[in-house]
Amino acid sequence: METQQEIIKVQKLVKRYGDFTAVDGSEFSVHNGEVFGLLGPNGAGKTTTLEMLVGLRKPDEGTAIVGGFDITKELDKVKEVIGVQLQSTTLFELLTVDEILHLYGSFYREHISIPELIDDMLLTEKKNSRIKGLSGGQKQRLAIALALVHDPQIIFLDEPTTGLDPQARRTLWDIILRLKERGKTVVLTTHYMDEAHVLCDRIAIMDQGKLIALDTPSELVRNLQSDSAVEFKFNDEVDLALAEIDGVKQVGSQKDVHVLYTDDLQRTLTSLIAIASEKQLKLVDLQTRTATLEDVFIHMTGRRLREG
Amino acid sequence: MRSYYLLTLAQLRIFLRNRQVLFWTLAFPIVLMVMLGSFLGNGNGVSITAAVVDQDKSEQSKNLVKEMEKNEAVSLEKSSNEKDVLDQLKQGDLTLVITIPKGYGENLAAGNRADPFKLPVYYNETNMAMSQVGLQLVDNAVDTISKKSVSYEPVVITESKGVEALNLRYIDFLVPGIVAMMIMSNNMNGVAGQISSWRERGILRRMQGTTLKASTFIAAQITARFMLNGLQAMIVLAVAWAAFGIEVRGSWLTVIAFVTLGTLAFMAIGFIIAGIAKTPESAGPIAGFLSFPMLFLGGVFFPIRDMPEFLQPFVQILPIAHLSHALRETMNVGASFLDLGMEAMILGGWLIGAFIVASFTFKWE
Numbered sequence: 194m195e196t197q198q199e200i201i202k203v204q205k206l207v208k209r210y211g212d213f214t215a216v217d218g219s220e221f222s223v224h225n226g227e228v229f230g231l232l233g234p235n236g237a238g239k240t241t242t243l244e245m246l247v248g249l250r251k252p253d254e255g256t257a258i259v260g261g262f263d264i265t266k267e268l269d270k271v272k273e274v275i276g277v278q279l280q281s282t283t284l285f286e287l288l289t290v291d292e293i294l295h296l297y298g299s300f301y302r303e304h305i306s307i308p309e310l311i312d313d314m315l316l317t318e319k320k321n322s323r324i325k326g327l328s329g330g331q332k333q334r335l336a337i338a339l340a341l342v343h344d345p346q347i348i349f350l351d352e353p354t355t356g357l358d359p360q361a362r363r364t365l366w367d368i369i370l371r372l373k374e375r376g377k378t379v380v381l382t383t384h385y386m387d388e389a390h391v392l393c394d395r396i397a398i399m400d401q402g403k404l405i406a407l408d409t410p411s412e413l414v415r416n417l418q419s420d421s422a423v424e425f426k427f428n429d430e431v432d433l434a435l436a437e438i439d440g441v442k443q444v445g446s447q448k449d450v451h452v453l454y455t456d457d458l459q460r461t462l463t464s465l466i467a468i469a470s471e472k473q474l475k476l477v478d479l480q481t482r483t484a485t486l487e488d489v490f491i492h493m494t495g496r497r498l499r500e501g
Numbered sequence: 502m503r504s505y506y507l508l509t510l511a512q513l514r515i516f517l518r519n520r521q522v523l524f525w526t527l528a529f530p531i532v533l534m535v536m537l538g539s540f541l542g543n544g545n546g547v548s549i550t551a552a553v554v555d556q557d558k559s560e561q562s563k564n565l566v567k568e569m570e571k572n573e574a575v576s577l578e579k580s581s582n583e584k585d586v587l588d589q590l591k592q593g594d595l596t597l598v599i600t601i602p603k604g605y606g607e608n609l610a611a612g613n614r615a616d617p618f619k620l621p622v623y624y625n626e627t628n629m630a631m632s633q634v635g636l637q638l639v640d641n642a643v644d645t646i647s648k649k650s651v652s653y654e655p656v657v658i659t660e661s662k663g664v665e666a667l668n669l670r671y672i673d674f675l676v677p678g679i680v681a682m683m684i685m686s687n688n689m690n691g692v693a694g695q696i697s698s699w700r701e702r703g704i705l706r707r708m709q710g711t712t713l714k715a716s717t718f719i720a721a722q723i724t725a726r727f728m729l730n731g732l733q734a735m736i737v738l739a740v741a742w743a744a745f746g747i748e749v750r751g752s753w754l755t756v757i758a759f760v761t762l763g764t765l766a767f768m769a770i771g772f773i774i775a776g777i778a779k780t781p782e783s784a785g786p787i788a789g790f791l792s793f794p795m796l797f798l799g800g801v802f803f804p805i806r807d808m809p810e811f812l813q814p815f816v817q818i819l820p821i822a823h824l825s826h827a828l829r830e831t832m833n834v835g836a837s838f839l840d841l842g843m844e845a846m847i848l849g850g851w852l853i854g855a856f857i858v859a860s861f862t863f864k865w866e
Contacts, residue, residue, distance in 0.1 A: 247710055249866075269712060277710040283702040287518040288511055296511050299504040300713040323518075339707075 197224040205255035215241045217402035230393035231382040237399040239382040276340030280351040286325040301343035314338040330361030350381040386486040419454035428475040439464035508721030538672040551597040552586040559606025568642040597635040598623040676741040677828035678801035684763040690788040692771025698781040709865040751831035762848045763824040769855030776862030795821040820851040
């Protein structure tokens with residue numbers, strides 16, 4: 194693990210749209226064979242970063258080396274070693290699964306066996322169906338199949354599970370983990386915490402165009418320095434110094450929902466209930482849980498990943 | 502090379518599987534052609550229905566009826582009841598009624614030159630124009646008979662000659678125009694709509710993420726559309742042949758050459774529109790803005806010389822004007838490709854100019 198080979202090296206990437214800076218000097222590396230997650234709320238610059246890496250957008254400043262090639266100078270070579278699944282892509286709806294895979298296969302110098310790829314992506318039954326009639330999960334698996342058709346080293350997946358039902362998401366997770374077993378490097382964006390936790394070896398958290406943290410999921414949670422979170426609401430608006438409750442290390446409050454982070458769940462809970470009784474406040478929706486990546490995000494940005 | 506072949510095949514499959522588009526892009530020109538062709542197709546077809554009442558029933562009267570029947574412009578019906586046919590004349594069902602009274606044959610045989618036999622011809626004054634034409638035709642027939650009876654030798658005769666030495670009807674004019682119209686709307690409007698919608702839906706972006714070259718993509722588009730156009734043009738020509746007996750008098754190669762040139766020129770314009778249009782919804786109106794003036798001014802339905810003088814210079818540079826003219830010359834007159842060098846050059850100019858502009862305005866996303 195010590196001598197990990199850098200397969201992607203991002204160097205101070207900047208992308209501006211008018212006055213708005215979508216990506217503001219991102220710098221990170223992706224190791225060969227890992228699943229790397231770009232995590233952040235909508236508009237954080239995840240997709241823009243990914244699209245610059247695959248050559249769909251030109252960076253205003255900085256560059257990146259992908260699979261040994263510079264994205265600003267050797268884009269054609271980059272495209273040969275990467276596979277891309279884009280957010281909200283539609284395909285030629287009147288073609289069949291088999292036809293479009295052969296078509297995309299022909300865009301590259303070589304491609305892998307299409308029937309095997311169809312089997313791998315669990316699309317065997319839909320082989321001769323038109324794309325129009327596929328379900329959301331099937332379409333997404335087809336999009337990943339298209340990314341794999343030329344057997345690339347690095348695979349970019351932009352929000353692969355957004356909009357899918359839980360079962361379809363799990364199927365897709367299995368597929369991504371299988372890719373990792375085969376030694377592929379996967380870079381994916383997501384705003385689902387559980388997904389990042391299950392899939393990713395390392396996670397880069399982005400917010401407002403900036404990279405604000407980069408580590409393994411467990412290390413990110415550990416840095417929160419708290420094991421547990423207590424989440425609740427009060428019935429009425431109250432002005433209460435929550436940080437003074439026993440055992441509380443950090444307070445994350447958002448609108449009317451309060452989150453207390455603590456290492457000593459029992460002491461904090463007892464103290465909270467005592468204070469609430471004393472001041473005659475009613476606690477609503479009280480729950481306790483182990484701290485997660487979601488909490489890391491709230492802690493770092495003061496906001497939730499997905500609003501509302 | 503394989504990607505070129507598969508992309509062409511994919512585009513053809515998309516065409517063939519989109520039955521509705523396929524049907525309506527073909528139904529529109531055919532219905533338009535059949536409709537306009539049936540209403541106006543026979544051009545100067547003034548038809549006159551006349552009735553003849555032969556009361557004489559002699560050799561000479563039969564000769565006169567035969568002479569009148571020779572003229573194709575008159576449909577002649579024979580009747581024995583003069584009163585009946587005069588009633589029909591009053592109602593406007595007949596244009597003329599000619600009565601050959603008893604004694605016509607005898608009188609003619611006697612050959613009384615001083616007092617020519619008077620043949621009563623009835624007409625309805627409310628329909629003067631038609632009646633005049635009909636009277637003229639009857640006069641001709643009668644004139645021929647009287648000339649024959651006196652063995653008249655003409656000193657001067659007229660010989661009518663069409664300049665094109667062809668008998669051209671409106672439908673002959675229309676069919677090449679319809680083919681030109683179809684090429685224009687399928688390519689210009691079709692490319693503009695399809696490409697801008699593929700762009701909007703991210704189809705082009707996804708392909709941009711592969712090693713596919715834009716030139717391969719465009720070449721495949723051109724090939725597939727050319728094949729589809731060729732097929733549709735053949736179907737329209739086949740219907741024209743079956744319904745109206747329209748033939749291609751010139752070389753098929755010349756027709757194919759102009760169908761190709763037209764396809765390419767209008768596709769290039771379509772690519773420009775696709776580049777300019779921000780959304781697929783705006784591509785339609787932009788294409789319509791260009792295609793409607795071309796339909797009405799470009800010599801599709803009406804000859805360009807009928808256009809007002811001040812529009813002439815404008816009309817003369819429209820690509821459709823040259824496409825429809827070239828197709829017309831080939832199909833109607835049988836002009837060769839070399840005779841149509843000017844048209845080929847102007848279309849070629851449009852093609853090159855439009856592709857240059859398109860290469861600057863084209864966007865993958």
